[in-house]
Amino acid sequence: MIFIALIIIYFIFLVLLGLIARNKTKKTPEDYFLANRTFGPLILLLTLAATNFSAFTFLGFAGGAYKYGFGQYGIMGFGTGFMAIMFFIIGRKVWKLGKTKGYITPPELIGDRFNSISLRLIFMSVMVIFTIPYLATQAIGAGMLIEYMTDISWQIGAIVTMIIIMVYVLSGGMRGSGWTDVIQGLIMIIAMSLAVIFIAINLGGFESANLAAFSENPVLFTRPGGNNYFLPQMWFSFMLLWLFADPMFPQIFSRFYTAKDEKSLKISMIVYPALVSLLFLFPVMIGVWAHGTGIEIAAGSEDMVLPMMVATYAPTFVFAFVMVGALAALMSTADSQLLSLSTMLSRDIPIKKKKISEINLGKILIVILSLFAILFVIGGYDPKVGIMGTLVSTTFSGLAVLCPTAIAALYWKKATKYGCISSIIIGEMSIFLFEFKNQAGSSIIPTFGFLSAIWAILVSIIVLIVISYLTQLKSKKLNIIN
Amino acid sequence: MVEIGGKNLKKLPFWFPKKDNFIWYLITIILFLLSIDIWWWERSKPLIYGLPFWVLYIFFLTIITSLVFYTISKKIWRDEN
Numbered sequence: 012m013i014f015i016a017l018i019i020i021y022f023i024f025l026v027l028l029g030l031i032a033r034n035k036t037k038k039t040p041e042d043y044f045l046a047n048r049t050f051g052p053l054i055l056l057l058t059l060a061a062t063n064f065s066a067f068t069f070l071g072f073a074g075g076a077y078k079y080g081f082g083q084y085g086i087m088g089f090g091t092g093f094m095a096i097m098f099f100i101i102g103r104k105v106w107k108l109g110k111t112k113g114y115i116t117p118p119e120l121i122g123d124r125f126n127s128i129s130l131r132l133i134f135m136s137v138m139v140i141f142t143i144p145y146l147a148t149q150a151i152g153a154g155m156l157i158e159y160m161t162d163i164s165w166q167i168g169a170i171v172t173m174i175i176i177m178v179y180v181l182s183g184g185m186r187g188s189g190w191t192d193v194i195q196g197l198i199m200i201i202a203m204s205l206a207v208i209f210i211a212i213n214l215g216g217f218e219s220a221n222l223a224a225f226s227e228n229p230v231l232f233t234r235p236g237g238n239n240y241f242l243p244q245m246w247f248s249f250m251l252l253w254l255f256a257d258p259m260f261p262q263i264f265s266r267f268y269t270a271k272d273e274k275s276l277k278i279s280m281i282v283y284p285a286l287v288s289l290l291f292l293f294p295v296m297i298g299v300w301a302h303g304t305g306i307e308i309a310a311g312s313e314d315m316v317l318p319m320m321v322a323t324y325a326p327t328f329v330f331a332f333v334m335v336g337a338l339a340a341l342m343s344t345a346d347s348q349l350l351s352l353s354t355m356l357s358r359d360i361p362i363k364k365k366k367i368s369e370i371n372l373g374k375i376l377i378v379i380l381s382l383f384a385i386l387f388v389i390g391g392y393d394p395k396v397g398i399m400g401t402l403v404s405t406t407f408s409g410l411a412v413l414c415p416t417a418i419a420a421l422y423w424k425k426a427t428k429y430g431c432i433s434s435i436i437i438g439e440m441s442i443f444l445f446e447f448k449n450q451a452g453s454s455i456i457p458t459f460g461f462l463s464a465i466w467a468i469l470v471s472i473i474v475l476i477v478i479s480y481l482t483q484l485k486s487k488k489l490n491i492i493n
Numbered sequence: 494m495v496e497i498g499g500k501n502l503k504k505l506p507f508w509f510p511k512k513d514n515f516i517w518y519l520i521t522i523i524l525f526l527l528s529i530d531i532w533w534w535e536r537s538k539p540l541i542y543g544l545p546f547w548v549l550y551i552f553f554l555t556i557i558t559s560l561v562f563y564t565i566s567k568k569i570w571r572d573e574n
Contacts, residue, residue, distance in 0.1 A: 221543020
């Protein structure tokens with residue numbers, strides 16, 4: 012009952028924020044899609060954080076820690092914290108180019124740099140293909156969370172959540188998305204802090220909770236941890252993966268454009284690692300502590316360890332608030348994905364838009380994409396199977412392959428469009444080759460314990476350099492002949 | 494105007510390592526390498542407040558990352574507004 016009341020208040024607040032943002036938004040694409048590039052340090056930091064922290068941060072970290080142990084903190088805490096260096100390497104340049112040349116989407120910058128519509132479309136397609144299933148997954152996650160807490164079926168919960176997201180994104184555009192991200196980010200931080208404090212108190216303090224888990228399952232306190240998961244190759248792979256993948260999420264890349272000034276980006280870069288160092292430790296501790304409490308979790312349901320721990324060891328009100336926090340994590344990612352997808356589809360596809368404004372086209376696409384996500388839910392889409400399942404499981408790898416092209420576009424004058432196109436296509440193909448397994452379940456092409464994404468990134472870098480040099484030489488020869 | 498071997502350094506990109514900021518590039522790379530702490534694999538003790546010491550090591554390494562990024566923002570990342 013408390014959860015339903017909190018959810019209703021939370022949803023109403025989000026819609027109101029969206030409506031207020033609508034009143035502040037002028038009818039220009041730059042204002043609707045990028046909040047007129049006015050996000051100061053606090054809003055930028057919290058919108059970047061809330062966008063990047065998804066359901067995986069709340070539920071998946073704790074589930075991973077329950078399964079594999081404290082190693083989960085290492086790859087996520089330091090890995091994503093260090094990723095903030097990309098705010099300097101990529102964000103700074105993107106912000107500057109966006110401001111001077113009026114770019115709104117990531118593919119727009121890449122395509123314009125190489126004067127290539129094909130590259131722009133390929134870059135956009137990869138971002139869209141890997142983001143749509145992820146959006147549907149967030150909606151399903153929200154539905155499941157609501158079903159866990161109430162008698163409402165997960166399908167209804169997912170559809171209602173998607174409609175609320177659609178309403179405030181439709182109303183407020185990037186300003187609505189950014190403002191709601193601030194609220195959602197704060198809810199997440201408070202909820203996670205409350206969860207860990209109440210559970211620790213009820214387990215006799217931090218040290219007792221840790222020691223109880225240690226005596227029950229000491230493997231989780233070391234690496235490689237449970238199931239021998241965190242071998243050094245895997246550890247190295249994850250540390251590198253976030254660096255390449257996170258800034259290539261269209262919802263993160265687009266946020267670089269929204270910064271008011273360089274100071275906002277700088278402060279976000281400085282505070283981000285400190286924020287994740289503490290925030291990411293909480294769900295991991297809760298996941299590990301569960302072993303010392305005797306709570307049994309069935310294989311495959313590890314992601315439910317955090318709700319179960321909070322339900323058992325925290326007051327009902329705190330439990331309800333923590334679940335709203337988890338919902339906030341889901342929604343802040345989904346709203347940003349929805350907006351960035353509609354922005355790209357309305358702006359990067361070269362069609363004549365004489366009869367309809369870019370903003371209206373964007374709004375229509377927001378509705379279509381929301382309905383698309385709802386159709387996934389009604390159609391009984393299972394995020395773990397089929398081609399969509401493959402896309403969800405390879406989202407980070409698929410997007411990481413774009414990073415060499417983005418860096419080349421920003422820094423390497425000798426890079427060519429052919430080099431970039433080949434790098435993306437061959438890089439994406441290599442992911443599926445490295446992921447392909449034979450009947451015995453082992454990879455056809457050996458990965459030597461590293462994630463397939465690392466090999467795909469390496470392939471895409473080599474292809475980018477080789478093809479760029481080859482095509483440069485060819486064009487130089489043609490110039491000499493002419 | 495700085496010149497090396499007759500080449501004008503003004504043409505180098507802003508991020509290119511120079512004498513005064515080279516150290517910060519090096520520190521950033523070392524930070525990343527320190528996070529691959531294979532020398533502490535298969536170890537959990539000593540436990541500090543019940544946490545394995547390497548978890549606190551990673552925690553402080555992440556805090557140090559913030560401090561290094563602060564210095565980068567001051568020393569290397571120059572505003573071009």
